[in-house]
Amino acid sequence: MGQRKIIRKAEPYLWLLPSMILFGVFTFYPFLATIVKSFFILDSRGSIMQFVGMENYQRIFTDKSFLKAVLNTLLYVMMTVPVSKIFGFLLAVLANKRRKFSAFYETAFSLPMAIASSVIAMIFQLLYVPSLGLINTAFHLKIQWLNDPKIALFSIAVIQIWLSTGYAFLFMLSAVRSVSDDIVESASLEGASALQKIIHIYIPLTSPTMFYLVCSDIAFMMMSMGLINILTQGGPQNSTITMIYYVFRQFSGSGNYTMANPAAVIAFCMTFIVTAVSFIWEKRGVHY
Numbered sequence: 001m002g003q004r005k006i007i008r009k010a011e012p013y014l015w016l017l018p019s020m021i022l023f024g025v026f027t028f029y030p031f032l033a034t035i036v037k038s039f040f041i042l043d044s045r046g047s048i049m050q051f052v053g054m055e056n057y058q059r060i061f062t063d064k065s066f067l068k069a070v071l072n073t074l075l076y077v078m079m080t081v082p083v084s085k086i087f088g089f090l091l092a093v094l095a096n097k098r099r100k101f102s103a104f105y106e107t108a109f110s111l112p113m114a115i116a117s118s119v120i121a122m123i124f125q126l127l128y129v130p131s132l133g134l135i136n137t138a139f140h141l142k143i144q145w146l147n148d149p150k151i152a153l154f155s156i157a158v159i160q161i162w163l164s165t166g167y168a169f170l171f172m173l174s175a176v177r178s179v180s181d182d183i184v185e186s187a188s189l190e191g192a193s194a195l196q197k198i199i200h201i202y203i204p205l206t207s208p209t210m211f212y213l214v215c216s217d218i219a220f221m222m223m224s225m226g227l228i229n230i231l232t233q234g235g236p237q238n239s240t241i242t243m244i245y246y247v248f249r250q251f252s253g254s255g256n257y258t259m260a261n262p263a264a265v266i267a268f269c270m271t272f273i274v275t276a277v278s279f280i281w282e283k284r285g286v287h288y
Contacts, residue, residue, distance in 0.1 A: 038262040044255030056262045066263060068238045069246040072153055077221045079157040085213055088168025092176045093202060112166035121230040124159045146232055149239035156227050156240055168213050175209035176202055204287045211286045215278050222271040243267040
């Protein structure tokens with residue numbers, strides 16, 4: 001009986017053990033190693049050479065490229081996260097009622113999340129071609145979408161919004177359809193308009209799902225670099241460089257692990273802080 005009790009108590013931990021080992025080896029250990037190495041000068045292979053303490057952090061905060069990367073990252077998050085979630089919610093409200101062709105437009109709305117970001121990047125790269133691209137040709141424009149430092153980051157944000165909207169739509173459609181029909185019918189009997197139903201019924205009752213999407217998307221956008229790596233490589237004039245792309249460029253371009261490690265630690269800390277700040281909304285605006 002004593003052995004059975006011990007086995008029963010240990011069983012949940014044994015089931016979790018494989019995943020915890022994987023997390024420990026591939027997530028926690030590299031993260032802790034990065035923190036430790038951020039206080040050292042490293043060679044081009046990442047080997048420790050000399051302890052310098054906080055000097056690496058002092059150097060990186062005087063690096064204009066990194067400061068630009070921090071600013072670009074925050075702007076990128078502010079442009080992509082709110083807009084994609086609002087679009088996803090509005091599309092979910094439009095698709096709420098099941099119709100004959102629901103399967104068609106539901107698939108169309110969620111299709112972006114099923115396409116690889118590299119494929120989407122190449123498609124938009126063709127659309128953004130200044131001379132022959134469809135956008136400039138159709139609207140008779142002469143905009144250098146990816147070559148103008150003033151709008152290059154915005155151009156990439158548009159692509160990311162299109163990619164993220166489909167993901168948000170799937171979650172919000174489930175949340176919108178879970179709203180009780182009795183509540184909506186009662187509001188209709190009271191004379192509530194469609195806008196009033198959205199503001200006073202659908203937004204509060206779907207806020208937990210929206211909160212999850214916002215938090216997860218903030219973390220993802222703070223760490224994103226895929227589209228930038230494919231389309232602009234941080235240019236022109238560092239106008240699209242982000243913190244993670246800065247880290248990638250340091251160790252892949254010049255083998256500068258000395259600057260890459262503290263930059264990665266700062267990127268993590270900023271992501272943690274921004275995500276934690278979003279929990280203020282969870283206490284004030286999320287209705288369970």
